[in-house]
Amino acid sequence: MHIFLVAKRLISLKTDLRTIPESYQQLPIFFDGKNLFLAAIESTLKMLETIEKPIETMSETSSIDWDYLQKFCSQTRRDIVRMTNGVNSGHPGGSLGCTEFFVAMYNVIMKHDPKNFTMDGIGQDVFFLSNGHISPVWYSVLARCGYFEVGELATFRKLNSRLQGHPATEEGLPGIRVASGSLGQGLSVASGAALSKKLNNDSNHVFSLHGDGELQEGQIWEAAMFAVAHKIDNLISTIDYNGRQIDGDVDDIMPLGDLHAKWVAFGWDVLEMNGNNLQEVVDTMNEAKNRSGNGKPIMILMRTEMGQGIDFMMGTHKWHGVAPNDEQLKQALAQQEETLGDY
Amino acid sequence: MKIEIKDKKDTRSGFGAGLLELGRTNPNVVALCADLTGSLKMNAFQDEFPERFFQCGVAEANMMSVAAGLTIGGKIPFTGTFANFSTGRVYDQIRQSIAYSEKNVKICASHAGLTLGEDGATHQILEDIGLMKMLPNMTVINPCDYNQTKAATIAIAEHEGPVYLRFGRPSVPIFTNEDGSVSFTTNSKFEIGKAQMLNEGTDITIFATGHLVWKAIKAVEILEEKGMSVELINMHTIKPLDEEAVIASIKKTGCAVTAEEHQKNGGLGESIASVLIRNHPAPLEMVAVNDEFGESGTPDELMAKYGIDTPNIVEAAEKVIARKHG
Numbered sequence: 001m002h003i004f005l006v007a008k009r010l011i012s013l014k015t016d017l018r019t020i021p022e023s024y025q026q027l028p029i030f031f032d033g034k035n036l037f038l039a040a041i042e043s044t045l046k047m048l049e050t051i052e053k054p055i056e057t058m059s060e061t062s063s064i065d066w067d068y069l070q071k072f073c074s075q076t077r078r079d080i081v082r083m084t085n086g087v088n089s090g091h092p093g094g095s096l097g098c099t100e101f102f103v104a105m106y107n108v109i110m111k112h113d114p115k116n117f118t119m120d121g122i123g124q125d126v127f128f129l130s131n132g133h134i135s136p137v138w139y140s141v142l143a144r145c146g147y148f149e150v151g152e153l154a155t156f157r158k159l160n161s162r163l164q165g166h167p168a169t170e171e172g173l174p175g176i177r178v179a180s181g182s183l184g185q186g187l188s189v190a191s192g193a194a195l196s197k198k199l200n201n202d203s204n205h206v207f208s209l210h211g212d213g214e215l216q217e218g219q220i221w222e223a224a225m226f227a228v229a230h231k232i233d234n235l236i237s238t239i240d241y242n243g244r245q246i247d248g249d250v251d252d253i254m255p256l257g258d259l260h261a262k263w264v265a266f267g268w269d270v271l272e273m274n275g276n277n278l279q280e281v282v283d284t285m286n287e288a289k290n291r292s293g294n295g296k297p298i299m300i301l302m303r304t305e306m307g308q309g310i311d312f313m314m315g316t317h318k319w320h321g322v323a324p325n326d327e328q329l330k331q332a333l334a335q336q337e338e339t340l341g342d343y
Numbered sequence: 344m345k346i347e348i349k350d351k352k353d354t355r356s357g358f359g360a361g362l363l364e365l366g367r368t369n370p371n372v373v374a375l376c377a378d379l380t381g382s383l384k385m386n387a388f389q390d391e392f393p394e395r396f397f398q399c400g401v402a403e404a405n406m407m408s409v410a411a412g413l414t415i416g417g418k419i420p421f422t423g424t425f426a427n428f429s430t431g432r433v434y435d436q437i438r439q440s441i442a443y444s445e446k447n448v449k450i451c452a453s454h455a456g457l458t459l460g461e462d463g464a465t466h467q468i469l470e471d472i473g474l475m476k477m478l479p480n481m482t483v484i485n486p487c488d489y490n491q492t493k494a495a496t497i498a499i500a501e502h503e504g505p506v507y508l509r510f511g512r513p514s515v516p517i518f519t520n521e522d523g524s525v526s527f528t529t530n531s532k533f534e535i536g537k538a539q540m541l542n543e544g545t546d547i548t549i550f551a552t553g554h555l556v557w558k559a560i561k562a563v564e565i566l567e568e569k570g571m572s573v574e575l576i577n578m579h580t581i582k583p584l585d586e587e588a589v590i591a592s593i594k595k596t597g598c599a600v601t602a603e604e605h606q607k608n609g610g611l612g613e614s615i616a617s618v619l620i621r622n623h624p625a626p627l628e629m630v631a632v633n634d635e636f637g638e639s640g641t642p643d644e645l646m647a648k649y650g651i652d653t654p655n656i657v658e659a660a661e662k663v664i665a666r667k668h669g
Contacts, residue, residue: 120416128412169444177415179444182435185408189440192412192420195397199373200416219436222405230397 064108069278071339072103072144077309078342079140079153081332084323087157090165093319094211095137097242097275097304101209102141104281109289111204114146117174125204126177126193130186131211131240132166133321139163142175144340153343184217186210187237191227191297194235205292208237213245216254221266227297228267236288238300240275244317259301268299275302310335344542344563344575346527350517352489354510354554355453359384360489361496362421362451366392369419369500375410376423377403382512383423383453407433410448411440419500420448426455426509427468430475441505442478449499450475454512455485456604457632457649458554458642467637467645473609475507476582483582484535485509485603485611486523487556488516491579494523494533502535509553511604513642516557525577536580538588544574547660547667548592548599552578552611555602555630555651562602562656571664581611589618593625598667600659602630604651626666628659 076099084090106112110125118124129138136156143150148162155161162171166181178189190208197206214220227235241259243250250256263270269291273284281302288298306320307313310332313324324332365372366388373395376385380398389396399406403424410420422429429452430437441448452471459467475483482504486492492510499506519525523533531540541556542563551559556577563573574596576588593599599619601612612629619625632649646652 122416126415178411178446179439182439184404185411185436185440188405188408188436189412189415191405192409193415194412195409196413196416196418199395199418202416219402219404219408222400222402223408226399226402226405226409229400 064282066278069103069107071337072107073099073278073309074336075144075338075340076103076137076140077336078333078338080136081310081324081329081336082342083136083139083153083156085326085329086154088323088325089157090136090323091133091321092136092310092323093244093306093313093317093321094131094134094240094242096310096313097306097308098134098137098209098240099308100278100281101238101240101275101302101304102137104278104285105207106141106145108282109285110207114142114174117147119169119177121177121193122200122202123204126206128178128180128186128190128193128206128208129167130180130190130208131183131214132180134211134240135163135165135167138167138175143343147175148173150341150343183211183214184219187220187223188226190235190237191223191230191232194227194232195230197234198232204234205289206235208235210237210239211245212239212241212243212250212256212259213253215239215256215259224263224266224268231295232297233293233295235297236285236292236300237297238302240304241301242304242306244306244320246317246320248317263299263301267296269294269296270299270301272301272303275304276308344528344560344567344573346518346560348516348518350489351514352517353512353514354486354489354492355382355512356384357486357489357492358423358451358453358496358508358510359387361493363387363391364493365421365497365500366395371417371419372421372500373397373413373418374421374423375399375406377401377406377428379424379453382425383451385423403428403433404436407436407448407450408440411436411444411446414446414448421451421496422448423451423453425459425466425468426452426471427466430471430507431468434474437505438478442480445480446505447503449506449508451496451508451510453510455509456511456554457637457645457651458511458513458604460512460642460645461639463639464636469604469606469632469637470609471507471509472581472603472605472611473613476609476614480505481582482506482535482580483509484580485553486579487551487553487577488519490517490519490521491523491533494519494521495535495579498533498535511554513554515554518557518560533579536583536585538585539577539579540574540588541577542573542575544572545596546572547664548574548576548596549602549656549660550576550578550589550599550611550615551602552581554604555656558646558651558653559602559656561653562660565653565657566660571660573660578611578615581614584614584618586618586622589615590622593619593623598626598663600628600630600656600663602651602656605631607631607633626663628663630655630659
């Protein structure tokens with residue numbers, strides 16, 4: 001962790017790599033065949049370069065560093081299980097399932113500026129997480145994209161932390177624009193922010209993510225009508241359609257029926273994708289952006305696997321809100337390679 | 344204390360007039376309504392600024408969260424619906440998306456209390472002040488007449504942070520100036536968070552809010568005729584409460600009556616009692632609804648039946664003065 005922080009600091013000071021003290025260059029620890037410090041510098045540089053790439057070039061599939069994105073996913077999955085294990089609480093299941101989505105959004109799809117976060121988000125795309133309980137994946141991706149120090153992930157859910165159990169604005173964590181956790185409110189908030197963009201003649205997008213269990217909240221359907229009535233066509237919302245909620249499978253708890261037909265019937269432009277396939281996420285989100293501005297809000301039904309990437313957490317609802325114990329953490333970490341350095 | 348009545352108008356029309364003026368002077372002001380545009384007197388704003396007016400239909404929860412979203416980008420949203428649907432129905436939306444998230448939303452609530460009248464208890468919320476004052480970051484304002492409601496509407500646009508503005512349905516006497524100030528026995532301006540002195544006295548203080556301020560003025564006239572020296576303070580801002588003014592007055596008079604169109608539980612009286620107990624204990628009587636729901640009837644009939652009328656204030660004042668001397 002410290003090596004990466006030092007690396008980031010040196011880079012932020014625009015240090016010439018040749019001036020790095022020899023003692024660092026001769027560290028006896030190796031990673032990927034390189035001195036660990038140089039490997040850290042290289043990977044941090046790569047991360048910063050990706051962030052700073054203008055959106056136009058990043059959106060072109062040919063310029064995307066897929067290998068880096070995969071590594072980012074692996075590291076974020078490690079963060080998720082480590083963060084939840086560290087406080088024996090939190091929601092790893094949905095976080096793991098949405099990892100590719102967040103990594104694609106913040107590295108490829110969204111136009112945003114991690115170093116100059118503003119609440120108003122004018123001139124940028126803005127993102128709302130309505131199912132706030134999957135905060136671990138959001139915090140990990142925000143930190144590793146440069147919104148705040150990666151080391152701060154260690155404070156998740158602890159006293160005096162900015163990383164509240166559910167996202168909040170009160171502590172001023174960059175990247176968060178509204179509190180969420182009590183479900184069903186985010187589609188309305190995103191609709192309001194999208195209207196605000198229109199009033200400001202700001203042509204950027206508003207994105208939101210929702211759980212499928214969350215669709216049982218009536219307010220979602222109030223917002224579904226509102227966004228269509230007001231032709232909020234700069235809004236691109238996504239549903240984490242993993243079919244699971246705290247008490248069991250969504251089909252057993254409160255079935256959603258034909259979800260695609262429901263959103264179409266409400267007047268939305270509906271797309272579907274496999275949320276655990278990076279390429280498909282990038283392609284579909286780009287397609288959604290292309291379709292925006294046509295008088296309709298856009299809804300993406302994103303099929304995911306709760307617990308994706310950790311074998312014993314998949315195929316069940318049981319890891320919705322349960323943290324892995326130390327033994328389970330060990331098993332989980334063995335399945336996801338440390339690529340960008342643990343916090 | 345003798346007050347000349349300039350006119351009678353409903354406070355909700357003061358809100359409508361204030362909103363229209365804001366539309367003309369502040370391009371960031373936007374308005375949302377949940378199918379009650381006529382009742383809230385928002386038509387003029389809607390007609391003149393259709394691009395800044397958002398009809399939400401009968402979906403108040405969505406309206407509150409949309410308002411929270413509109414602040415992101417610098418808009419100042421004013422939501423309009425009945426007090427019942429502005430608070431109890433949407434408490435969680437206000438709590439999470441507005442109060443906890445510190446959003447600059449102005450929740451404007453009409454038809455508060457019993458004076459809504461014939462619609463009955465389903466619509467006569469008497470708990471809204473309590474609900475709103477419990478929320479951290481929330482400012483709660485309950486102006487007394489048309490002019491003050493208009494002034495308050497304009498003032499809250501300049502006040503950063505969530506605000507609950509409460510007003511009502513019936514026509515009531517207008518006794519403040521256009522800017523919400525008063526200039527009868529005292530000169531006292533309207534300012535958010537500051538108690539407004541209406542009449543100075545030494546035997547008792549009456550702290551009144553909203554529609555009960557006029558009822559209290561009438562009570563002061565009666566009490567003065569009986570030879571008592573009565574201090575009357577308009578507590579238009581219930582949160583943050585002007586504790587300094589409350590303590591200063593009670594140190595002078597030694598006892599108090601509170602008067603409001605709300606439940607005793609959670610209302611202005613409770614807030615004043617808390618200040619007194621923590622700073623300067625003194626006898627206090629509360630004129631407010633006593634833990635019951637309202638019913639259908641005319642505003643005047645309801646005020647009398649539920650004990651929140653001028654005679655009730657007079658009676659409470661005499662009782663509390665006797666307790667002070669007892």
